[in-house]
Amino acid sequence: MSTLNFKDIAKIFEEIELRLISSLKRNLKRHKAEEQRYGFEWSAWQAEKLKNMENFRRENLDIMNEYVDVIDDQTRQLMTEQFQEGQQQAQRSVQELSDEPITPIPDKHFFGVNEKKMAKLMEDVTTLEKTAETAAMRMTDDIYRQTLNRVQLAMGTGSMTLNEAIDLATKDFLDKGINCIVYADGKRVNIADYVRMALRTTSTRAALQGAAKRFAELGYDTVLVSQYGGCSKTCEPWQGQVYIDDVFTVWEGEKDEFQGKSNYCGEWFWLLSYAVKNGLFHPNCRHTMTQYIHGRTQIPEPIPAEKIKEQRELEQKQRAMERKIRKFKRFAAGTCDPDTAKEYRRKLRQAQQELKAFVEEHNEVLHRDYDKEKYYGSGVDKNVKSDIIKNNKCEITPDKINKFFLKPNAKHSEEFFSVGYKTTDFELLDKDLKACFDYSKAVDKVVSDSGVERFSIFAELGVNEKKRFRTVWQKDTPESIPRIITAHREDER
Structure with a gap:
């Protein structure tokens, strides 16, 4: 697997945000089974949701655990590669300017490089990411409790349906997203925006650090x-x-x-x-x-200063339009009332069309950054692909393959090794699993009371000789993309 860039890692946090929002909606919304069990008795529903708090926490922890290892590993790889790329660019730039062989000046005649800066940079950014992950979990936990209290007040008026009351209670949250990062001045920042900023900054500084190291070595x-x-x-x-x-x-x-x-x-x-x-x-x-x-x-x-000012203002307007798109996607993912959710999807399409027209009008200085619009769920742009979701049919995280299917001594890894896959075959197994995915062939479907659907698809997998595997998938909502949960052999061995 190739190393993700800072935009790819930021997209993982966007995906986490949307999945946590969907989890909140799924756990608050009344399902048919609850209606049959409680009718429309508000107190019984509220008591059930309070009891469900622990399930909500576990579900969110499971979501986060799918990503934490890959985020940490990929961030460290990114910093290392940026540092090395900086050194290589420095070497090339000096060679292009010099007609003579490059002879580094000894350190005692020049200056040394503080290697500790790079190590500290890497530790700072990975600690920052862990802090963001923990803060996101804590905030969704708080929002769940606050929403129950706000819904109680809204329902007390007697003029709202449950879905309308939930949507009113979560409106501020969906408007800003998981803005769990608080600056010293009290300003709150969305988790994905914060990580994108931090990773852009630290990856740039890693490259600068690498370049500076090589410049110093070259004298x-x-x-x-x-x-x-x-x-x-x-x-x-x-x-x-x-x-x-x-x-x-x-x-x-x-x-x-x-x-x-x-x-x-x-x-x-x-x-x-x-x-x-x-x-x-x-x-x-x-x-x-x-x-x-x-x-x-x-x-x-x-x-010219006027040209810089003109482009800066155009880019600022584009960023505002991209933020508007991401906001509508949060509302589309987290709104319970079907008609209201449909209206947000309409507004989303309109906002995307407006952005497209704006970028095309100023295409001499602007380009459309799909990374800042991306939403992993209903409405995925089929032309935009990432290392996390390669298409709109199914989802396989790199962590699932690298940490489970192809990791020595993992539960089912020997079953994959027995048919020819190696620990380095991430791309091959990823391709094979996606090639076998066909929802029309799903069997053993089970839908929980909370609306989560699990199903199996049988596949012939192997490098030299194909064997029968059961692949197990999960849809967190009826609209979401199926993601792989596990896979194991089921043939005669």
């Missing part, structure tokens, strides 16, 4: 920061400039408060630390840096 202490249209006001004054890198390396040289003297060319340049202190490389910043070799590197012409 250069000056870097050129990139420039782009749409740059934020915060770092616009600092883009396209040359700096002494005293941020991503441990630099020792002559300096004053704002500038430093290059150890290899003797010229004075701005200190990178001064630019960073004043806003460069802020969270979500898209700037990178390349090697600057005095006398060889050509500094590009600055982008």
Whole structure:
């Protein structure tokens, strides 16, 4: 399996958010079995939902446990690969500028690299993700309890159906999503948006750290920061400039408060630390840096300020339209009343059409970022695929294959190894399982009182010789995509 990028990992958190919202709806909504058991007696329904609290927690924990390992593993791989890619890009940029063989200057004549920065960066981002996961679980738990209390007040008016009361009680929650991250100033941030920002920032810094390490090894202490249209006001004054890198390396040289003297060319340049202190490389910043070799590197012409402002405003409007789409998807997934949910799906389609038209109108500077619209459930864009859900027919998480089916000593792994699969055959087994999925061939269907459906599909699997396997799938709601639960051999051995 190839390493996921920061957008892919952020999409996992979007998927978690939508599945937790669907779980809330599923556990609050009255099902036919409950109607038969309690009729429309409110007190009995409320008592049953309070008793169901533990089941709700377990279901959400099961949802989260499907992702935590793959999130941690993929984040660590991403940081490592970004660090290595930064080193490789640094090597290439220096080679392109130099006609002579590159001879690194010994550390004692130059400066060392603080390797601890990279290790701390990796630990910080994985700890951040674990904090977000825990906060999301705690928030959905709180929302469940709060919703029961709010529904009780709404039902007391006698003018609402149960579905309408639930939708009224969850309206604020669905409007903002799982905004369980709280900044020091009290501002709340959606979990997926926060993780996307954090991963973009840390993966960029990992690449910068790798580049800086290689620049230092090659004997250069000056870097050129990139420039782009749409740059934020915060770092616009600092883009396209040359700096002494005293941020991503441990630099020792002559300096004053704002500038430093290059150890290899003797010229004075701005200190990178001064630019960073004043806003460069802020969270979500898209700037990178390349090697600057005095006398060889050509500094590009600055982008006109009015052009930067125009593109920045267009991008801000696009981001607002994308947030609106994600909001409608939350309402479509979490609304109990069928007619209201249908109306949200209509609004969703309209918002998507408006975004498409807006991007096409400004296609010289904008492109449509499907990653920021994605919703894993009813209404999946069939043209957009990811490492988590490859198509709209079924869902197989990488963790399910790597941690269960093809992990040595796992419950059924020997059954897969016996037909020729190896521990490294993630892509092959993923392809084979999806090829065998055909809902029309589902057997042994069971639907729980809460609406969760499980079923089996028999498949012929194997590398050299095919054997009969039972694959077990689950649909959390009637509209959701079936996801694989387990698989094992059922032939004569």
